[in-house]
Amino acid sequence: MASTRIADLAAQIQENTTKVDQYLQSKNLPSPSFHVDGPVDFQIEDEEIQKARETALDSSLELHQLLLGPAMCLRPVLNGVSLQAIYKYDIASHVPIHGQISFADLGRKCGMSETNLRRIVRFAIAYHRVFHEPREGHVAHSAASRKLAEDADARAGLGYMFDEVWQSFARTVEARERFQSDEPTHTGWSLSQRTDRPVWEHYAEHPAMARRFAGSMSAFSDGVGLSPRFLTEGYPWASLGTATVVDVGGSRGHVALALAQSHPHLRLVVQDLPDMIRGARDAVPAALAPRVAFMAHDFFAPQPVPAAAVYLFRNIFHNWSDAHVVRILRATVPALAPGARVVANDYLIPEPKTMAPSKEREIRGMDMIMLSLFNARERDRADWEQVFKEADPRFKDVVIWVPEGATLSIIEAVWAG
Numbered sequence: 001m002a003s004t005r006i007a008d009l010a011a012q013i014q015e016n017t018t019k020v021d022q023y024l025q026s027k028n029l030p031s032p033s034f035h036v037d038g039p040v041d042f043q044i045e046d047e048e049i050q051k052a053r054e055t056a057l058d059s060s061l062e063l064h065q066l067l068l069g070p071a072m073c074l075r076p077v078l079n080g081v082s083l084q085a086i087y088k089y090d091i092a093s094h095v096p097i098h099g100q101i102s103f104a105d106l107g108r109k110c111g112m113s114e115t116n117l118r119r120i121v122r123f124a125i126a127y128h129r130v131f132h133e134p135r136e137g138h139v140a141h142s143a144a145s146r147k148l149a150e151d152a153d154a155r156a157g158l159g160y161m162f163d164e165v166w167q168s169f170a171r172t173v174e175a176r177e178r179f180q181s182d183e184p185t186h187t188g189w190s191l192s193q194r195t196d197r198p199v200w201e202h203y204a205e206h207p208a209m210a211r212r213f214a215g216s217m218s219a220f221s222d223g224v225g226l227s228p229r230f231l232t233e234g235y236p237w238a239s240l241g242t243a244t245v246v247d248v249g250g251s252r253g254h255v256a257l258a259l260a261q262s263h264p265h266l267r268l269v270v271q272d273l274p275d276m277i278r279g280a281r282d283a284v285p286a287a288l289a290p291r292v293a294f295m296a297h298d299f300f301a302p303q304p305v306p307a308a309a310v311y312l313f314r315n316i317f318h319n320w321s322d323a324h325v326v327r328i329l330r331a332t333v334p335a336l337a338p339g340a341r342v343v344a345n346d347y348l349i350p351e352p353k354t355m356a357p358s359k360e361r362e363i364r365g366m367d368m369i370m371l372s373l374f375n376a377r378e379r380d381r382a383d384w385e386q387v388f389k390e391a392d393p394r395f396k397d398v399v400i401w402v403p404e405g406a407t408l409s410i411i412e413a414v415w416a417g
């Protein structure tokens with residue numbers, strides 16, 4: 001009998017899952033589980049095994065969709081109510097880490113009716129493996145809900161995702177229709193937040209939202225492929241010698257700290273809007289403090305730190321339309337000495353079908369988020385070359401690295417002066 005796609009996929013899943021399993025066993029690492037004491041992340045450090053994991057994931061996704069069939073794929077359940085409520089009522093923090101609590105008691109603690117709490121938690125169990133129900137009517141933690149209870153950044157990430165991002169999706173087509181504009185004040189996010197201010201100005205007036213955003217950035221950096229280590233290890237920092245790196249839009253410095261930690265010859269200046277960086281220096285470990293400075297700076301204004309070796313923009317340009325990226329680059333120009341590098345650490349849109357499906361999904365997912373939040377976009381190779389060229393033809397030699405396993409690429413342009 002001829003082989004079929006579903007049989008091939010099942011075989012790929014078997015083969016690659018076995019590789020992952022054997023690796024984990026050989027390293028005495030825990031097997032994947034949602035048990036409350038189970039691992040929340042894989043600790044696979046071998047590239048081949050990481051690839052095997054991705055192949056198993058991609059194959060199981062395709063197999064799942066084939067077995068669902070086209071009609072069912074047109075009816076996805078895109079419902080964030082349960083996770084949004086878990087964030088809003090801080091449900092995870094009210095469940096004992098190694099115990100159980102009845103729906104009735106948990107409802108009282110969270111200020112929710114027992115009936116609604118039960119349906120919200122049971123949806124989260126069924127769809128997300130957040131919580132579990134060890135005996136009928138009683139809630140306990142899974143590894144996923146425990147992460148929420150114990151990690152403030154994970155909670156921030158959930159809140160941001162459902163209070164802001166998910167809300168914006170629902171209004172994006174309406175915003176396109178209504179405004180017919182690429183300005184950052186004309187987005188699904190603007191409609192859902194009922195504001196005519198851009199995201200970052202709105203955050204300046206809503207510091208709790210700004211802090212939640214910074215926490216979620218930190219949480220998402222933990223994702224496989226998003227670790228700052230791909231930047232700290234994936235770019236030739238050592239070749240710069242003793243040098244200053246300006247982390248423009250560096251939030252509260254989590255990437256700058258990783259760079260300072262792994263490259264003792266680098267001096268870091270973190271720039272961001274005043275509300276974002278207020279108090280950030282207090283969290284810098286004493287050993288790094290002499291090499292990490294913070295500075296309030298609006299990146300649309302002329303860059304105030306002259307002659308740095310690198311001006312780093314991590315996860316910045318994808319928040320802005322081409323016209324605004326060009327403005328930001330031009331504002332950097334007055335500070336650039338010949339040979340200075342502008343380095344973006346951002347997504348690179350792949351040529352269709354050149355990337356593992358799950359990676360491509362991640363990038364295309366982010367591209368759609370950028371549309372809904374900012375009227376911005378992810379870029380392919382030609383787009384990157386184009387924005388640098390348009391900003392100033394003295395940006396030369398655009399080079400792009402895609403570190404193995406990384407979600408973000410490293411895009412470098414050298415200032416010819």
Ligand SMILES: C[S@@+](CC[C@H](N)C(=O)[O-])C[C@H]1O[C@@H](n2cnc3c(N)ncnc32)[C@H](O)[C@@H]1O
Binds near residue numbers: 273297
């Ligand atoms: C997506 S976050 C990226 C943060 C950090 N670079 C990272 O990779 O996690 C974008 C950052 O740009 C900052 N930002 C937005 N508008 C800015 C402006 N006009 N000047 C300086 N920073 C700005 C935000 O406050 C935020 O910290």
